[in-house]
Amino acid sequence: MSEALRRFDSLATQDADPFAEEMEEERRRLLLFQACDEWFALPLELIREVQPLGSLTRAPHAPAEVLGIINLRGRPYTVFGLGACLDLPSGGVGETHLVVLDLGDADLRIGLAAQEIGRVRDVPVSLIGPPPMGEAGQGGLSGVFELEARVVGLLDVARVFGRFLTEWGVKLATRGIA
Numbered sequence: 001m002s003e004a005l006r007r008f009d010s011l012a013t014q015d016a017d018p019f020a021e022e023m024e025e026e027r028r029r030l031l032l033f034q035a036c037d038e039w040f041a042l043p044l045e046l047i048r049e050v051q052p053l054g055s056l057t058r059a060p061h062a063p064a065e066v067l068g069i070i071n072l073r074g075r076p077y078t079v080f081g082l083g084a085c086l087d088l089p090s091g092g093v094g095e096t097h098l099v100v101l102d103l104g105d106a107d108l109r110i111g112l113a114a115q116e117i118g119r120v121r122d123v124p125v126s127l128i129g130p131p132p133m134g135e136a137g138q139g140g141l142s143g144v145f146e147l148e149a150r151v152v153g154l155l156d157v158a159r160v161f162g163r164f165l166t167e168w169g170v171k172l173a174t175r176g177i178a
Helices: 003-022 082-086 162-168
Strands: 027-035 038-044 047-052 068-070 075-080 097-101 109-114 114-122 141-147 150-155
Touching: 027 097, 027 109, 038 114, 068 097, 075 082, 075 097, 097 114, 114 141
Parallel strands: 038 150, 075 109
Antiparallel strands: 027 038, 027 114, 047 097, 068 075, 097 109, 141 150
């Protein structure tokens, strides 16, 4: 290789490094959790906190999706079960955690019951594919991906809680979620 080509190659390599960061793939920060013996994920911006699931108080005449009410720091939270929300079997292990959601309204206090809490992960957008067609519960997913030999369903909060959000007057599109 000639000296001129070596210098050009060296300059091209040096110039490529700053652009490598700009071309890095978009990622989504997701909390992984297990419910109904399946793994799910939610965008971190939709999660207020994760707590141990204490004792629930049954709510008379509540829809099947509502497992009950829990008191956290003197405030009542409505706890939903994903099994009923997604028309999935409840699973073999009981729920032990509460994923408290942040849907942009401080007065709206709801959470999802979970069997196990995974980690927060940065998932490349290219790994997230469309939800499978024709499977039970697929209507509540915006996508699926595989991580650490697990298939994970990315929940679509607008679909999972669609009828409730309408009743509550919550519009997720204003937060860039829907």
